Amino acid sequence: MITAQQAHAYKPNHRLFYHAYSTMGVDPGETLHVGMGQMTDLQLCHELGVRVVWINRLDEQMDPRWSPIGILPNLSGLPDLIEAELPPA
Numbered sequence: 001m002i003t004a005q006q007a008h009a010y011k012p013n014h015r016l017f018y019h020a021y022s023t024m025g026v027d028p029g030e031t032l033h034v035g036m037g038q039m040t041d042l043q044l045c046h047e048l049g050v051r052v053v054w055i056n057r058l059d060e061q062m063d064p065r066w067s068p069i070g071i072l073p074n075l076s077g078l079p080d081l082i083e084a085e086l087p088p089a
Helices: 014-024 038-048 074-083
Strands: 032-035 050-056 070-071
Touching: 014 038, 032 038, 032 074, 038 050, 050 074, 070 074
Parallel strands: 032 050, 050 070
Antiparallel strands: none
């Protein structure tokens, strides 16, 4: 588990994500982010080049500048979306 407190940064600060990637030993392109905030998740992932799934619990209109690889109303469909959209490791 990696926390924002450990990174001394909170979303949407890029430092939080760079700390997590460094700690895990992965590149941003090897990750998938799942979140519900347009600015704190979609925009941030767009800036970092990270694939993102948007959990649109509030049925919001999405800003087209930050297109995710998938949109779900909740987490229940996430395993199927991952299986369909991401190549096996």
